[in-house]
Amino acid sequence: MALNTQAVGNLLRRRPRFARGNIELWANLVILSWAAAFMLWQGVGFAITVSTVFAIWAILAVSLNLVVGYTGLLSVGHVGFFGIGAYAMAILSSDASYEQLRTEAIPTFGWPFFAALPISVVLAGLVAIVVGVAFNRFRDDIYVLVSFGFAVIAFNLFLNWRPLTRGAFGIHEIARPEIGGWTLNGAFEFLVLALVFLAIVVLISWFIVTSSFGRVLTAIREDEQAIEVFGYQTAHYKLAIWVISAMMAGLAGALFGSWTSFIDPNSFVLLESILLVSIVILGGLATIWGSLLGAMAFVMLEEGMRFLPFLPTEYVGQARQVVLGVLLVLLMLFRPQGLVGKFRL
Amino acid sequence: MSLAQLKVAALSSALRIQEHHSRALATTLTTAVVAYVIWKIVQSPEQALQFAFNGLPVGAVYALLALGFTLVYSTVWFFDLYYGAAAALGAYGVFYLRSQDFLGGRYDVNSHFVNIVFAAVVAGVVAWALHENFHSRLRSRFRPKVLLALGALPTGAVGVYMWLVLANPSSLNALLSPVIGVSVAAVAFWALQRAHRRLSFGRGRSAIVALVPAAAALGAYCGFLVAVTPESKLYLGWGVSCLLAGAVSLALYRGLYVYMRLRAKSPLIMLVASLGILLAITAIITIIFRAAPRPLPEAFGSDVWTIAGANIKGFNVFAIGVALAGFAGLLVLLKRTAFGTAVRAIGDDEEVSKVVGINTTVVVAVVFFIGAMFAALAGILSGHDTAIQPRMGLLLLLKGWIASVIGGIGNLHGAIIGGFALGMIEQFGIWDLAGEWKDVISFVVLIVFLSFWPQGLLPRR
Numbered sequence: 181m182a183l184n185t186q187a188v189g190n191l192l193r194r195r196p197r198f199a200r201g202n203i204e205l206w207a208n209l210v211i212l213s214w215a216a217a218f219m220l221w222q223g224v225g226f227a228i229t230v231s232t233v234f235a236i237w238a239i240l241a242v243s244l245n246l247v248v249g250y251t252g253l254l255s256v257g258h259v260g261f262f263g264i265g266a267y268a269m270a271i272l273s274s275d276a277s278y279e280q281l282r283t284e285a286i287p288t289f290g291w292p293f294f295a296a297l298p299i300s301v302v303l304a305g306l307v308a309i310v311v312g313v314a315f316n317r318f319r320d321d322i323y324v325l326v327s328f329g330f331a332v333i334a335f336n337l338f339l340n341w342r343p344l345t346r347g348a349f350g351i352h353e354i355a356r357p358e359i360g361g362w363t364l365n366g367a368f369e370f371l372v373l374a375l376v377f378l379a380i381v382v383l384i385s386w387f388i389v390t391s392s393f394g395r396v397l398t399a400i401r402e403d404e405q406a407i408e409v410f411g412y413q414t415a416h417y418k419l420a421i422w423v424i425s426a427m428m429a430g431l432a433g434a435l436f437g438s439w440t441s442f443i444d445p446n447s448f449v450l451l452e453s454i455l456l457v458s459i460v461i462l463g464g465l466a467t468i469w470g471s472l473l474g475a476m477a478f479v480m481l482e483e484g485m486r487f488l489p490f491l492p493t494e495y496v497g498q499a500r501q502v503v504l505g506v507l508l509v510l511l512m513l514f515r516p517q518g519l520v521g522k523f524r525l
Numbered sequence: 526m527s528l529a530q531l532k533v534a535a536l537s538s539a540l541r542i543q544e545h546h547s548r549a550l551a552t553t554l555t556t557a558v559v560a561y562v563i564w565k566i567v568q569s570p571e572q573a574l575q576f577a578f579n580g581l582p583v584g585a586v587y588a589l590l591a592l593g594f595t596l597v598y599s600t601v602w603f604f605d606l607y608y609g610a611a612a613a614l615g616a617y618g619v620f621y622l623r624s625q626d627f628l629g630g631r632y633d634v635n636s637h638f639v640n641i642v643f644a645a646v647v648a649g650v651v652a653w654a655l656h657e658n659f660h661s662r663l664r665s666r667f668r669p670k671v672l673l674a675l676g677a678l679p680t681g682a683v684g685v686y687m688w689l690v691l692a693n694p695s696s697l698n699a700l701l702s703p704v705i706g707v708s709v710a711a712v713a714f715w716a717l718q719r720a721h722r723r724l725s726f727g728r729g730r731s732a733i734v735a736l737v738p739a740a741a742a743l744g745a746y747c748g749f750l751v752a753v754t755p756e757s758k759l760y761l762g763w764g765v766s767c768l769l770a771g772a773v774s775l776a777l778y779r780g781l782y783v784y785m786r787l788r789a790k791s792p793l794i795m796l797v798a799s800l801g802i803l804l805a806i807t808a809i810i811t812i813i814f815r816a817a818p819r820p821l822p823e824a825f826g827s828d829v830w831t832i833a834g835a836n837i838k839g840f841n842v843f844a845i846g847v848a849l850a851g852f853a854g855l856l857v858l859l860k861r862t863a864f865g866t867a868v869r870a871i872g873d874d875e876e877v878s879k880v881v882g883i884n885t886t887v888v889v890a891v892v893f894f895i896g897a898m899f900a901a902l903a904g905i906l907s908g909h910d911t912a913i914q915p916r917m918g919l920l921l922l923l924k925g926w927i928a929s930v931i932g933g934i935g936n937l938h939g940a941i942i943g944g945f946a947l948g949m950i951e952q953f954g955i956w957d958l959a960g961e962w963k964d965v966i967s968f969v970v971l972i973v974f975l976s977f978w979p980q981g982l983l984p985r986r
Contacts, residue, residue, distance in 0.1 A: 254793055314972060321604050321792055325930070326975060328923055329968035336965045450919065454804060461797060501808035508801025512794050513785055525793050 207519035211477045218480060226483075228367045234479045235374035236436050239381045241459045241471035243428030248457065249465035249523055250389055251421050252401030254320075256453050257311075257327035260334030261304045261426040263448035265433025267338060267345055268300035269293075270443050273355035286346050293357040297434050304430025305423050312422040316415045319404075331453045338445040350444030354437045374435055381428050385468050388424070397421055398466070401523065451501075458504050461511065464521025473520060478504075551977040562953050574835040576952045582841035584948020585848035586907045590925025591932060591940035592848075592855055593899025599872045599935035599985070600892045603792040606799040607777055608900050609922025610806035611770040613915060615901025616908035617810055618766025619821055622694040623759060627822045634813060640691040643769055648684030650772045652676060653779055657887055690765065697758045697765070698751050705761075706748025714740035759822055767901040774897030777802065778890050803919065811915040818914040821905075844906045851899060852941045858895075859937065868892055872935070900925070920964070927971045933981030942982055 219227035244258045275290030289296075311330055318326055338345050345351070357364045357373055364370050388394050399407040400414050408414050437443050455478070463474020482500045485491060491499055516524040566573040590612065597605055624633050655676050663672060690700050717736045751757050782795065789795055826839025859865035867888045870878045879885050904913075904921060924947065929935075932943025947967060954966035974981065 254796070314976060318975065321796055322975060322979075324604070324793075324796060325923075325926055326972055329971050332920075332923070333965050333968050336962065340959070340961045340965075451916070454800060457797075458801070458804070495812050498808040498812045502805045502812075505801040505803070505805030505808065508804070509781070509798045512798035512801070513781075513788075516790075516794055525791060525797060 203515065204520045208473065211473055211480065214484070215476055215480050218483060225367070228371050230479055230483055232367070232371045232374050232439060234475055235371070235378045236432050236439070237456075237459065237478060238472050238475040239378050239432040239435070240429055240456055241463065241475045242378075242381055242385050242468055243425040243432070244456055244460050245463075245465065245468065245471045246385055246388065246397075246421055246425045246428075248460050249467070249470075249521070250394060250397045250401065251418060252523075253418065253422075254324050254457070254525075255327040255422075256324055256450075256457055257330035257334070258425075258429050258456055259448050259450070259453035260311075260330050261308060261429035262433040262436070262452075263334055263338055263445075264304045264307055265300045265430030266437035266443050266447070267351070267433075268303045268430070269296050269434035269437040270351040270354045271344065272296035272299055273438070274351050274353050275355070276351070276353040286342075286344060286351070288351075291355070293355050293438055294359070296355070297431070300434040301427045301430045304433070305427040308423040308426030309419070312419040312426075315422075316418055328450065331450045335445060335448055335450065338448055345445070348444060350442055352442050354441045354443070356441070357438060370439055374439070377431060377435060381431065382468055382472070384424075384428075388421070389466075389468070393417070393420075401466075455501070455504065458508050461518050461525070462504070462507060464518035465525060466517075466523035467520055470518055470520040474518070477519075548977055551973060555973070562956070565956060566953075571834045573953075574833060576956065577949065578832075578835050578837040578841075580949040580952030581837075581945065582844045582906075582910060582948075583951065584945035585841075585844040586903045586910070586921070586944075587924050587928040587947045588848040588941045588944025589851055589899050589903035589906070590921055591928035591944045592851055592937065593896035593903075594922075594925045595929045595932075595935060595937060595940040596855065596859075596868075596899070597892055597896035598929070600868055600889060601782075601786075601875075602872075603786075603795040604799070604926070605782075605893070605896075606796065606803040606919075606922060607774060607806070608896065608925070609918035609920075610803045611774055611897040611900035611918070612904030612907075612921040613807065613810055613913075613918030614770040614773065615766050615904035616821065616913040616917065617814055617915075618769055618901070619759070619762045619905055619908065620814065620819055620913060622691075622697060622762035622765060623822050625695045626758070628820075632814075632819065635692065635694065636813065637692075639813065640688050643691055643772075644684045644688035646776050647687045647769070647772050648680050649780075650775055651683045652680040653775075653890075655679065657884075694758075694762070697761050698753075698755060701761050701765070702748040702752035705751045706744040708744075709747040710740045710744025713743045759824060763902075763905055766905065767898045770901035770904075771894040771898040775890050775894040778893040779886070782893075783886060803922075807915050807918060814915065816915060818912040820912050821908045824909050840909060844910070847902065847906065848941065848944070851902070852937065855895075855937060864888065864891070924967065927967055929981075930971055931974055931981055933983040933985055935985040936981070936983050939981055939983035939985075946982070 219230065240258065240262060244255065247253050247255050247258075271287065272289050272291045273293055273296040274288040276288060315323065315326055315330075339347055341347075357370070364373055389397075396407060396412055396414075396417050399412075400417060404414050436447070440447075459474040459478045460471055461474075462477060463472070464470025478500075481503060482496060485496045485499050485503075486493065488499075511518060512525075590608075594608055597608065620632075621634060621639070624630070625635065659676075660672070663675070667675065690697065693700060714736060717740060718733055721733060721736065751761070781798070785795060785798055824840055826841075826843055828839055829836045830839060830842070859868060867878065867883045870881075870883060871885050871888055875885055900921075903925070904917065907917070907921065925944075928943040928947045929940050930943070931946055932939030932941070947970070950970055951963045951967055954970075955962055958966075
């Protein structure tokens with residue numbers, strides 16, 4: 181029997197799948213198995229909470245990746261839309277009576293969750309249209325600066341526009357979702373709802389990035405002038421993806437508000453926005469899966485650090501920030517596209 | 526027609542405002558706002574003067590930030606966000622060095638880890654400086670091992686000395702007095718010798734020998750004076766913490782940014798990397814000092830001066846003076862010295878500067894050192910004026926950034942004008958509003974400027 185030596189040689193020369201150089205594979209394996217092992221170890225209640233946090237961060241990360249990864253606009257102001265969604269949901273659906281608390285009374289409407297949700301999303305989108313029209317002319321590092329500005333302005337509005345947001349007191353008793361008289365009070369029901377919304381967001385994003393619209397966005401990222409020469413109005417495309425992304429962030433905000441049932445401006449500080457950007461870059465630019473992976477890694481990083489024996493609990497958030505900062509530096513040095521990314525910054 | 530095209534078509538109708546119409550609108554609105562403020566100033570000049578006195582010291586802090594920021598940005602052309610961390614490091618450095626004696630030692634935060642890290646950074650910077658200066662000259666004379674020993678001795682000495690200083694902040698003045706004495710003596714000798722050479726037209730060399738004891742005596746007296754005045758500890762702390770922030774910046778540039786800039790395709794890589802550094806340093810500061818705001822010890826000039834019915838603290842006048850002096854010093858450095866010429870050449874074209882023989886790595890590293898010192902000084906001044914908290918760095922960085930945009934990015938005159946202008950705009954902007962809207966006003970001003978006057982008040986060259 182004649183042995184086909186060339187085929188055997190090819191087989192031997194092929195790089196094994198578990199080669200050390202395959203960072204994508206290892207990132208997936210490590211993060212997913214870490215998450216699975218952790219959830220199994222800590223039990224169901226923990227898994228549900230962590231997964232809900234993950235779902236909210238993942239919606240945010242996927243939506244931001246549309247802007248940062250696919251369109252190439254490094255926006256650090258996404259938390260503003262997150263906050264707008266959350267505050268819209270809070271004001272529309274809360275029915276707390278603040279007069280008893282002797283603090284400023286604000287208008288609350290007591291709407292059900294599913295009536296307030298579209299309004300929150302649309303409101304975030306409307307704000308995004310205004311902001312996007314103003315921001316469209318900026319690029320690269322100036323874009324970063326003005327998006328910082330948007331985040332700071334949004335935070336100050338939440339903190340200081342007291343007749344509407346009660347400032348630092350925050351808003352209580354935000355409604356839980358309710359489907360035909362069945363209130364989703366349990367944590368598990370809410371998790372299912374959040375995952376459904378995450379799936380919707382991922383589907384929409386996937387639809388966008390595989391369509392001709394998505395290809396134009398990628399072209400804008402690679403060379404805006406070149407695609408303009410072909411007759412595309414890049415300003416409109418950039419505005420469109422900005423608004424879509426902001427609406428997704430508004431959705432995440434509304435979910436977040438309803439989940440915690442209490443919000444105050446501290447959830448929407450500039451730092452959260454920076455953390456969000458680092459999730460997107462960590463996971464990988466211009467991949468939806470990368471954003472999901474990044475969000476999972478981010479959530480798991482914090483939960484993992486809770487169990488470090490030498491780290492006091494109050495420093496967990498800070499320690500995570502240190503690790504993320506160092507990771508960002510290392511990624512920029514050795515792997516500018518992030519763990520599983522397609523686009524090098 | 527696909528869904529995407531439909532969406533784009535619908536949105537395109539919202540964008541029909543023509544460019545020149547919006548610019549005219551912006552000019553009109555800005556003029557109206559300025560006219561309204563001028564009208565208010567005419568209505569109540571006393572209050573306006575008070576606002577100006579409130580705005581000037583804040584503007585001085587912003588001007589310092591903008592100066593350093595402009596210096597660094599117009600040399601390397603990327604936004605170094607470590608700059609914000611430098612401001613926080615400067616302020617917290619003063620707190621760190623004074624925490625034993627101050628507020629009854631309640632917030633005493635001397636930790637071995639921090640001391641060793643900073644001593645190592647300073648030792649590294651010294652090692653680098655020695656290497657850059659002497660290695661190529663001495664390489665042919667000594668064997669490598671001897672050379673290594675020659676370098677390691679002063680490096681180790683400086684590191685240990687720095688560690689001693691950081692570990693014993695309550696005797697800062699005694700520990701630092703030799704350094705003060707030697708540097709005063711050196712500066713005095715240099716100045717005397719220069720004056721002598723100018724007056725005697727190079728004749729009379731023997732007189733220079735007589736200058737040595739004079740300078741040494743002056744240095745010894747200054748060192749003694751510092752050693753016996755415990756009040757000097759705070760101001761020595763300012764100097765040490767500025768130097769440390771600068772040393773960290775230099776180390777970051779030499780140890781990290783140099784390699785990163787070789788690979789980086791876009792300035793965003795550098796920006797994201799320095800964002801990571803800012804995140805990490807802010808978090809470390811929070812871990813060491815806690816998130817709560819802290820006061821800095823009382824500096825001089827807490828007495829209030831009343832000028833034409835408006836009040837200003839002596840310290841605030843000092844802050845304005847520091848900003849002006851920093852501006853003058855930077856101007857002299859950039860326009861009158863060979864170093865300044867090199868810096869401007871690198872800002873114009875780094876590759877060509879390398880070709881003509883400028884050691885760009887060294888020059889840029891020194892620029893980073895100076896820039897971070899400005900940031901640290903601004904952080905210290907603002908910390909004495911208000912309070913310090915870990916996240917002050919990011920906000921100060923952004924304010925310095927805004928000030929340099931208002932003044933015109935890459936222009937030193939613009940930086941100082943922009944800084945004071947931003948301080949004034951914040952003060953006069955909140956005339957009819959509450960004080961908490963300051964940040965919103967400055968960022969709205971930023972967006973307006975970038976949209977309609979991206980060149981700033983004074984365009985670059």
